[in-house]
Amino acid sequence: MTSPDSSAALSAPLARLDGVRRAFSATVAVDDVTLDVAEGEFLTLLGASGCGKTTLLRMLAGFERPDRGRVYIGGADATDTPPYRRPVNMMFQSYALFPHMTVADNVAFGLRQEGMAKPMRDARVAEMLDLVHLTGLAARKPHQLSGGQAQRVALARSLAKHPRLLLLDEPLAALDRVLREKTQFELMDLQKRVGITFVMVTHDQEEAMTMSSRIAVMNAGRIVQIGAPADIYENPASRFVASFVGAANILEGRIARASATETDIEVAGLGPVRVRATDGSAAGAACAVALRPEKIVVGPAPAGQCAARGVVAEVGYMGGLSVYHVRIGETLMLRVQTANRERGGRALAPGSAVELHWPAEACVPLKE
Amino acid sequence: MRVPAAKWLAIAPPYLWLLLFFGLPFLIVLKISFAEPAMSVPPYTPLFARQPDGSLTFAASANTYATLFGDGLYARAFLNSARIAALATLAALLIGYPMAYGIARARESWRPGLMLLVMLPFWTSFLIRVYAWIGILKPNGLINNALIALGYTGEPLPLLHNDFAVVLGIVYSYLPFMVLPVYAALARQDIRLLEAAADLGATPWVAFWRVTAPLSLAGVAAGCLLVFIPAVGEFVVPDLLGGADALMIGKVLWAEFFANRDWPMASAAAVLLVAALVAPMMALQRAEREDLGEAP
Amino acid sequence: MNRSRFPLIALLFGFAFLYVPIASVIVYSFNASPLVTVWAGFSTRWYGELFANRQMLEAAWLSVRIAAAVATVAALLGTLAAVALARFRFRGRALFGSLVYAPMVMPEVVIGLALLLLFAATRDAVGWPETRGFATILLAHTTFAMAFVTVVVRARLAQVDRTLEDAAMDLGATPAKAFLQVTLPLIAPAVGAGWLLAFTLSLDDLVISSFVAGPGSSTLPMVVYSAVRLGLNPQINALATLIVAVVALAIGIAGWLVARRAGATSIS
Numbered sequence: 001m002t003s004p005d006s007s008a009a010l011s012a013p014l015a016r017l018d019g020v021r022r023a024f025s026a027t028v029a030v031d032d033v034t035l036d037v038a039e040g041e042f043l044t045l046l047g048a049s050g051c052g053k054t055t056l057l058r059m060l061a062g063f064e065r066p067d068r069g070r071v072y073i074g075g076a077d078a079t080d081t082p083p084y085r086r087p088v089n090m091m092f093q094s095y096a097l098f099p100h101m102t103v104a105d106n107v108a109f110g111l112r113q114e115g116m117a118k119p120m121r122d123a124r125v126a127e128m129l130d131l132v133h134l135t136g137l138a139a140r141k142p143h144q145l146s147g148g149q150a151q152r153v154a155l156a157r158s159l160a161k162h163p164r165l166l167l168l169d170e171p172l173a174a175l176d177r178v179l180r181e182k183t184q185f186e187l188m189d190l191q192k193r194v195g196i197t198f199v200m201v202t203h204d205q206e207e208a209m210t211m212s213s214r215i216a217v218m219n220a221g222r223i224v225q226i227g228a229p230a231d232i233y234e235n236p237a238s239r240f241v242a243s244f245v246g247a248a249n250i251l252e253g254r255i256a257r258a259s260a261t262e263t264d265i266e267v268a269g270l271g272p273v274r275v276r277a278t279d280g281s282a283a284g285a286a287c288a289v290a291l292r293p294e295k296i297v298v299g300p301a302p303a304g305q306c307a308a309r310g311v312v313a314e315v316g317y318m319g320g321l322s323v324y325h326v327r328i329g330e331t332l333m334l335r336v337q338t339a340n341r342e343r344g345g346r347a348l349a350p351g352s353a354v355e356l357h358w359p360a361e362a363c364v365p366l367k368e
Numbered sequence: 369m370r371v372p373a374a375k376w377l378a379i380a381p382p383y384l385w386l387l388l389f390f391g392l393p394f395l396i397v398l399k400i401s402f403a404e405p406a407m408s409v410p411p412y413t414p415l416f417a418r419q420p421d422g423s424l425t426f427a428a429s430a431n432t433y434a435t436l437f438g439d440g441l442y443a444r445a446f447l448n449s450a451r452i453a454a455l456a457t458l459a460a461l462l463i464g465y466p467m468a469y470g471i472a473r474a475r476e477s478w479r480p481g482l483m484l485l486v487m488l489p490f491w492t493s494f495l496i497r498v499y500a501w502i503g504i505l506k507p508n509g510l511i512n513n514a515l516i517a518l519g520y521t522g523e524p525l526p527l528l529h530n531d532f533a534v535v536l537g538i539v540y541s542y543l544p545f546m547v548l549p550v551y552a553a554l555a556r557q558d559i560r561l562l563e564a565a566a567d568l569g570a571t572p573w574v575a576f577w578r579v580t581a582p583l584s585l586a587g588v589a590a591g592c593l594l595v596f597i598p599a600v601g602e603f604v605v606p607d608l609l610g611g612a613d614a615l616m617i618g619k620v621l622w623a624e625f626f627a628n629r630d631w632p633m634a635s636a637a638a639v640l641l642v643a644a645l646v647a648p649m650m651a652l653q654r655a656e657r658e659d660l661g662e663a664p
Numbered sequence: 665m666n667r668s669r670f671p672l673i674a675l676l677f678g679f680a681f682l683y684v685p686i687a688s689v690i691v692y693s694f695n696a697s698p699l700v701t702v703w704a705g706f707s708t709r710w711y712g713e714l715f716a717n718r719q720m721l722e723a724a725w726l727s728v729r730i731a732a733a734v735a736t737v738a739a740l741l742g743t744l745a746a747v748a749l750a751r752f753r754f755r756g757r758a759l760f761g762s763l764v765y766a767p768m769v770m771p772e773v774v775i776g777l778a779l780l781l782l783f784a785a786t787r788d789a790v791g792w793p794e795t796r797g798f799a800t801i802l803l804a805h806t807t808f809a810m811a812f813v814t815v816v817v818r819a820r821l822a823q824v825d826r827t828l829e830d831a832a833m834d835l836g837a838t839p840a841k842a843f844l845q846v847t848l849p850l851i852a853p854a855v856g857a858g859w860l861l862a863f864t865l866s867l868d869d870l871v872i873s874s875f876v877a878g879p880g881s882s883t884l885p886m887v888v889y890s891a892v893r894l895g896l897n898p899q900i901n902a903l904a905t906l907i908v909a910v911v912a913l914a915i916g917i918a919g920w921l922v923a924r925r926a927g928a929t930s931i932s
Contacts (some may be wrong), residue, residue, distance in 0.1 A: 061834060096831035100849045109845075160834070178856045317718030374840060375752045379760070381747035382810065386763040389807045393778035396785050410784045463681065466674030473671050482675070485913060489682050491911045494868050495885050496904040499892050500685035503692065508686055543682065594769065601771020603871050608892065621773045625875075635781070638774045644768070653765055654817075 012040040012075075013166055014197050015060060016090075018183045022055055027154035029055040030066070031221035037165065042191055042198045044208040046245070047218035053201045056168050056218075060199060061090045073147035084113070089163040090210040095154040101301040103129070103153050103318060104138040110161045128156040131190065148179050155187075159194065162276035168200040172207060184210050206246045210234065217241050233292075238368045249291040249334050250366070255283050263365070265289060273306055274360040279367075290364045293323065298348065301357030308356045310334065312348050322347055326354060376628035394642070401636035404628065412631045432445075432636035442620065442637065446644065449617040452531060452606075453599035456538035457546075460595050461588065463539065464546035468587075471547075485550065490544045498537050498608050505533055505609070525648040529611040537605035541596070546591040553587025554580070586655060593652040597645055617641055686908060693901035710902040717899060720887055727867050727884040730798060734805040735863035741806070742813025743855050750821040768815070776875030779804045781869070782878060795879030805866040806807070806878045812865060813858030820854035821847075833854070853922075882921035 008198050013036035022030040027042055030052045037043055038062075047054035058064040059071055062083030071079045089110070097106050104125050113120045129135045132152035142150060151171065158166060172180045188211050191198050202208055209229045211212045216226040217240075225237045227303055236242035244320075253267035263275045265287050276291060278343070301307035308328050316323040336356060348354060403412040416424055436442045471482045489497060504510040507524035514522050527533060557580065565575040603618035610616070617637065624634040693711070697704030714720060743913040745764050751756075767775060783793055783800050793800055824847060832842035877883060891897045 063830060063834075082833070083830075084836045084837075084838055088834075090831075090834045092831055094825065094827055096825065096827040098828060098846055109832065109837075110835030113841070158837070199820075241838050375748070375754065377840075378744045379752060382741045382748065382764065383756075385741055385758055385810070386760075386807070387778065388766060389782070389803055390763055390775075393782040396781045397774075399779045410788065410865055463678055466671065466679035470671035470678075474675075485679060487683070487916065488856060488911065489686060491915070492686065492883070492905060492908050493865050493888070495870055495888055495892070496689065496900060496907070497685055499888075499900060500689045500904070502892075504685060504688055512695075540681070540685070547832050581682055590819035590932060597769040598771055603771075603773050604889075615810040618771060618773045621777065622871075625777060631781070634777055641774060647771055649762075649766060649797070652760060652769060656765070657761075 002252075012039075013037055013068055013072075014074065015199075016072040017056065017059060017066075018070045018072065020056075020059060020071065022059070022064055022066050023236065028221050031223070032060070033217060033223055034069075035223060037199055038214075039195060039199055040195060042188070042200070042201060042211060042213045043198045044212040044215050045218055046202060046205055046208040046215050048203055048244070051218040052221040053218050053362075057090075057169060057201045058198065060165065062086050088164050088165045088167060089158040089161060090159040090167040091154050091170065095142075095150050095174075097150055097153055099142050101141075102138065103134070103140050103142070103145070106142070107157045107160050109157065114161065114222060117284075118338060119358055122161055124160055128160050129329060130263065131159070131194070134157045147174055148183070151175065151183070155190075159196065163196065165197050168198060170202055171200065172202070179261050180207075182256075187207070187211060202368075215245075217244065217364070219244075235364060236366065239288060239366055240366070242366060245336075247293055247335055249293065249296075250290045251291060251332075251363075253287060253289070255281055255285045255287050258283055260331055262360070263287075267332075269329040270308055274361060275365055276360045277361045277365055279365060281302035283341055288366045290366055291334075291358065291362055293335045293364035294336065294339075296336045296356050297359045298324075298338060298354055298356060305357045305359050306363075308334070310354060310356065312350050312352050312354055315350055317347065324348060324354075326356065339363075397635045397638050400632055401432050401639050402430065403427050403632045403635075404431060405632055406633035409631050412632065429632075432632045433640075436632065436636055436640060442617075445615045445617045445620045446640070448615045449600045449602075450644075452538070452616065453536055453596050453602075455531075456535045456542070456599050457596045459535060459539045460543055460546040461592060463583065464543055464591065465550055465588070467543075468547045468550035468554055471551055472557075479555070483548075486547050487499065487544055494541055495604065496657065498541065498605055501533070501537055501609060505536075528609065529614075531610070531614070533609040534606050534614060534616070537609045538599050538602055539603065540594075542595045545594040550584060550587040553584040553590075554578050557583055565599070590652065590655050593648050593655070597648050597652070600645065601641055667820045679804065686904075689901050689904045690908065693814075693898065693905040695898070695901075698898045710898040711906075713720070714902045714906075717920065719882075720884070721739065723882050723884040723887040726798070726881065730801050730868040730883065731863045733802055734809055734866040735859045737802070737806045738809040738813050738862040738866075739855055739859040742810040742858055743817050743851075745810065745814045746817035746821055750818050761767070764814050765811055768811035770808075772869075772871035773875075775808055776804070778870040779872070780875040795880075796876055797881035798876070800876045801873055803831045804872050805869060806862075809862035809871065812861050813855075816858045816861060817851055817854045824850050852865045897928070 015036045015037040019032055019034055019267055020030055021028070021032050030051045032123055033052075035056070043058060047053045055064055059066055060073070062078070062081060066079065069078055069079075072087060073081075073088060083241060089177040098109065099187060100108070107125045107128050108121050111124055115116055116124070125138070126135070129138060132155055134152050136155065137145070137149065137153075142153070145153065146223060150176070154170075168187075175183060177360060184207060187198075200208075200211065209232075212229060214227065215229055215232050216223045218224065219234060225241045227235075232241065232245055236245065236248070242250060249288060251265070251270065251273060253265040253270075253273065255263055256266040256283065257264040258278055261276065261278060263278050264282075265273050265275060267273050267289070273289060281287065310326040310328040311333075312324055312326040313333065314328045316325075322336070322338050324342055326334045326336055328334055334356065400412055401452055403415060404412055406413045413427060413429075415428060416426055419425055422498065436634075471479055471486070474482060504508070505527040506512070507526075507528070509528070511527060512524040521634075547625065561579050561583075562575050565579050568579065601618045602616065603622055604617050606614045606616040607622075608617075620636050621637050621641070624630045624637060678845075694708065695703055696705050696707035696709065745760075748754075749761060749764065771869060779800070780796075786792055787794070824880065828846050828850075829839070832846045833839060837845060853870045868885060869883070870889055873883045873886055874889075888900060888903070891900060
């Protein structure tokens, strides 16, 4: 299990937000956040609208000034540095391409501000357009581009100055599903090739999981958990993270018996559930456990595994997967996910009685 | 996040200009309204005068205001101006709203052209267009000649040099000020709102009164204020098209200033006119800000 | 969807209302007879007389020069005011907003009177202006024309995507450079429209000019007004027709230019 504070701090980070806080009138957008960004990583700030992720991103860019706390970039205190003097560039959600300039002029804009000489500028622009596979569109104007092309121009423009840190504000939000998946892999590939540190903001947790090396889950202005995607998914720290990232069955109960390595929890409506972990809490304490739907298997339980019996209430067929809502007893509903491995395999019908089982390791005790 | 000091480079020039050439003049008007007319250059008594012994005397007189409030003439002029302006505003609304509606509902590619046609008269000489109405409205002008020739009337109708002509002239001059904001409000409306209304059983007539009209109210308000406020103090139209007894405050102010050389009286009339218009002007400013959706 | 005839009829009636006086003036400018009531055949004598009318021509030249100067200064100040109101928060902003828009709706007699009193006071205090003329008319017209420019430019500014300036700053441009290189080109059409609007307002103004002009500086509207007070004057018809022709031509050219560049400066 990871705690929010410990893995957010690194040695010699590329960027650091130290105890930053930002409030707008009565709303606190960012509430005492400390976050380090490591060189070369792909960090995603993940959360629902209003959780503060965009404000945090804008603090790194220089468009928001924290009310309290400091911002460090490349080791130097950048809190008072305006955005046009930071070695940081941003790719805007709306792309913000300058409509009165050609693609080439858009990409060259940042280079002109630096005073780069024309030959070098032209070479860099060509290099950037080549990187995003848009060579040949240099003379077009933004209104003549498709959504995907406009996005790449925005990307090329933000990379042209070889910034140390690239910020991406929901870069894939405007793309349709097919294009989005394709672009996800392209962005990951690009990041590795160019070696620039990426910080991305998104509300799409699948996107975050696919692309990032580290995810910071945010809620109500705070980072509630930070870690590698697998870590976040398999070891959620709280009910919030368990439900927000992927689906989860949250089982509430009381500790019946605790040993050095295992805990038995009495879950209402289910019976005893064994968990292969312990956090030192005594018997009788309230406890919640997360159980991912894909960890539950339909069928009679082999020895040593937790079991449950129930009735199928609803079936959701999604092609590759099927999702079952199984009613256990009077009060409990378990979500079960199965891969449809056999072609023509029989699906469970609503109303049929089923047996479910899962290994004790599958259950994750939640701290809150 | 804006550079704090540099923004004054943009704010200062217009701000200083307006303070100097708009704010300051009004303070002067206020000051002179408390003076008395005198046979001097300038033709009013100074507020502060240096006496031979070196002391400064202060002489303010509220004579002007006493006269304005006491003499029924000015009160009648104000009320008449407001009445005529209100009639003109109403007429402008009745003519201008359907025009704006027609343009807003026209084919998309026609709309800029149609708006241009509405604005084109505005770009030609206002004075000459008002003058044109004289030739149309006078006893042996276009309309009367046509009516007599067609046999609708034996005697020419009195269409000129009366309130009717003044209202007509004001409507004619200020019509674009009504059409523009109403059109802007209507053009912004989502046509799907009307489709939803129709789907729920509303006839076009009902849909208009229940959906379109209420949503265009902001534009209507702006248009009415943009016509009413300047119309109250209008001078040219009543002077050319109105009768000799047309009592409008614009004419009164002009006469006090040029004919009677009574600068203090004219100033006092101006002060009262502005005071009367402050409320509508603030309403217009608020409507404009809401319209733009900007920070107030 | 709504195919009723009413809007079309309303439009036709409205346009008739707007254009009948203009049409009548144009028609009668070619009337050989000076009387409006009688048509005595086609003639261009009034145009000849108009071009021989020195007073009218000098007044026209003065008005055009003033209008060009007014339009330029008003476009500059009006744009700055629009930017100030649209983008910045500052102390005294409410007062500034009122000062900017008040001239637009204030009755002209009031503005004219106030400015004349100002010039009289400054003449008393610092000796300027010795005589009123070009300069005083310029200052007066600019003051009220500025408001119209601000309205036009501000409307366009509201449509410009704010993040474009942010993007420019992110790429290294200072706020001033971001405005000059990104925002200004995008609002340029509105500034141009504001210039034209200010030009027209100045060229057409009678009341304020009457207050602040001096001997020997009669503007075209002032001369026309004196002529009109004496009675109907066919030269005025000719003048009106010429103005309509020039305006229609200018709009035609402008429209053609805009159509050619269509789409080039659309806001994303």
